[in-house]
Amino acid sequence: MYIGIDVGGTNLKAGLVDESGRILADARTPLDFRGAEAFAADLAQLARDVLRKGGVSEDQISYIGIGLPGAVAHGSVLYTCNIPLKNVPLAELFRREIDLPVLLENDANCAAVGEWLCGAGRGSRNFVTVTLGTGVGGGFILNGKLYAGGGTVGEVGHMVVEKGGALCSCGRRGCWEAYTSATGLIRMTRETMARHPESLLHAVSAENGGRVEGRTAFQAARAGDKAALELCRTYVSYLAAGMTNLVNILQPEILAIGGGISGAPEELLLSPLRAQVEEECYPRHIGKLPRIVRAELGNDAGIIGAALLRRAI
Numbered sequence: 521m522y523i524g525i526d527v528g529g530t531n532l533k534a535g536l537v538d539e540s541g542r543i544l545a546d547a548r549t550p551l552d553f554r555g556a557e558a559f560a561a562d563l564a565q566l567a568r569d570v571l572r573k574g575g576v577s578e579d580q581i582s583y584i585g586i587g588l589p590g591a592v593a594h595g596s597v598l599y600t601c602n603i604p605l606k607n608v609p610l611a612e613l614f615r616r617e618i619d620l621p622v623l624l625e626n627d628a629n630c631a632a633v634g635e636w637l638c639g640a641g642r643g644s645r646n647f648v649t650v651t652l653g654t655g656v657g658g659g660f661i662l663n664g665k666l667y668a669g670g671g672t673v674g675e676v677g678h679m680v681v682e683k684g685g686a687l688c689s690c691g692r693r694g695c696w697e698a699y700t701s702a703t704g705l706i707r708m709t710r711e712t713m714a715r716h717p718e719s720l721l722h723a724v725s726a727e728n729g730g731r732v733e734g735r736t737a738f739q740a741a742r743a744g745d746k747a748a749l750e751l752c753r754t755y756v757s758y759l760a761a762g763m764t765n766l767v768n769i770l771q772p773e774i775l776a777i778g779g780g781i782s783g784a785p786e787e788l789l790l791s792p793l794r795a796q797v798e799e800e801c802y803p804r805h806i807g808k809l810p811r812i813v814r815a816e817l818g819n820d821a822g823i824i825g826a827a828l829l830r831r832a833i
Contacts, residue, residue: 529589586614589603601689630822638828646663653702705734721740734781764796767797771808777815
């Protein structure tokens with residue numbers, strides 16, 4: 521058995537995972553960062569909570585996998601933007617608390633491993649995941665192995681799709697993330713609302729307590745609102761531009777989309793996305809089109825992938 525830990529921006533989640541990828545017990549706690557050593561101790565306590573809930577002892581665990589946002593390599597967190605960790609030997613600090621082998625990896629890579637082994641990528645050799653959340657993350661399985669590079673591979677959100685476009689959180693302009701993340705879609709939705717006071721987008725937002733969310737545009741578009749429909753078409757065109765780039769470079773058999781936006785209606789998201797990628801991607805010339813699908817594991821992908829990391833490296 522294994523333990524997988526998924527470090528999020530607000531919560532820490534852990535699971536006791538068996539060989540088949542089933543989560544046998546889980547636990548979570550709010551992230552309360554008080555320094556690197558306290559952070560390692562909190563992760564270890566979460567692992568102990570999972571052991572207790574699962575009724576197993578430390579000697580029944582092969583290793584503990586931890587997925588973290590940002591750049592990770594050789595047992596250290598090199599840099600992460602939403603937790604103040606830089607060049608921290610986290611595996612070493614963790615093992616002071618629990619003396620078990622520890623594997624660290626980027627959280628998007630862990631999600632890719634989880635989906636590849638137990639979700640949307642099962643049976644493939646070349647598989648890509650893209651997660652559309654607050655940012656845009658990616659993970660690559662190439663020739664049956666996780667491609668992790670030197671710690672910053674998979675930052676797919678920071679390829680430019682609109683030269684000189686919207687400012688991204690990374691400091692660059694026109695990044696894919698600035699247009700296709702939930703954050704980017706919310707910005708574009710607000711801009712559309714400002715231009716179209718007659719749009720149903722305003723009513724959808726009002727029904728949600730005045731909030732604009734990633735789903736707002738799709739809800740109004742599904743009701744037939746013209747401004748929202750045009751916004752969704754624009755959003756999909758940006759999404760297709762980045763997806764086509766990934767297909768042209770990596771030629772995956774399967775490309776899975778996760779995150780909250782991936783739950784949008786098929787006819788407004790996946791169907792037009794597939795059509796655009798198939799029309800524009802280079803592999804169409806030799807009849808090698810990828811399957812573009814929704815990710816299957818939801819919030820469990822990171823836990824499962826962290827727990828089963830060794831099978832992908």
